[in-house]
Amino acid sequence: MSNGLERETRGGAAGAGRSLTDLMVAYQRGDETAFERLYGELAGPVLGYLRSLTRSAARADDLLQETFFHVHRARHTYDPGRSAKAWVYAIAHNVFLMSCRSARRLSRHEELAEEELPDVPVPPEAESLGTRDLVRRALARLPVDKREALVLHHVHGLSFQEVGAVQGVSGMAAKLRSHRGMVELRALLKDAGR
């Protein structure tokens, strides 16, 4: 898997010129600052990703902490030859799936979700299709696997290979999900515009 995406994220305020791979390696060696920088680089995007999955700001906040807790626990499973970004997003994906299995909490948050609809990231390709609020609502109505593929690729810049790794499917299947998601999103927005 390419590390190109990580190289692109260099130079962020928290990253201070170090790639995500460098930060992960330093973190594996016990560097606390590297963890803090990694959190600084990825917490925002991962929170946006979790919001798009959960459709609940409160639940996404909880799951963000859980994600980085598991990043810490499983830091020895990160392979420096692979994408750190995809590895962290895959942990977030697993944390989300685990949280879904807790029926009690799920029902509580789903109620909240319908009321709140937090400010989830909107794919740039979809911004021209309607107002931000309309796109956000249409996005929330997509099936979670398509929404996830679409958001990971178009908003978070993951390659389809990386999206597939996060979702546990092939890169081709991830591309298909994202494409179908975009088609459905356009149809929903078209309906809403009538």
Added chain:
Amino acid sequence: METTPRLPEALRRAVREDLRPVRPLASPARRALAVLAWAPAALAAVVALLPLRPDLPALGWALSWGVLLVEVAAGAGLVALALAATIPGRGPGRERIALTLALALVLFASLAALARRASPGLTVPDPLVTKGATCMTLETVLGFTALAVVFALIVRAAPLRAAGAALLAGAGTGLMAEGIFRLHCPITDLRHVLVWHGGALVVLALSGLALGAVLERRARARMDERLAGRSG
């Protein structure tokens, strides 16, 4: 795009309390090689404790030792896939797990059919009953020794979703045990092989699944506790 959320103090504390340097895990294939070291020991135990099947000359090298090597290698492949499944972003999806398990069963059944064609084996009055439980028990016990090793490797990776990985591990170790136990059992009747030896394979796969599910449930319970603690 998004503003960076503040690093929560509880998370910072948890990280600080356990910041020992860690060595990245070896690749799944390399770790599966370690499990492969189990095979010679298991083979030595079977040869030392149980008689070799008398129709080995009729089967020939390919359908005796060759099949053993194929099943052990295929089992190790499943174990490697299981270990990959414990790493975030590396694991196969449900469809690929199902396809892999189906292929493993097809391999097992095909090799059993080939052996049947090559040798009638020991003729027993009722192949569905005679020696069935003994074969299944011994093969399952043999497979469990390998599953214990693989499961320890799975636990070490601290996976969030362990059930699929452990299911693959159970099937892989079951296939390895079947390959080795095949050198002892002289019955080639397909009813015996598919029901009792296939049964051992299925029991090991389901045991893996159950162990993985327990691991997953424990991880989920701990997560629930933390989430409940945060929400007060």
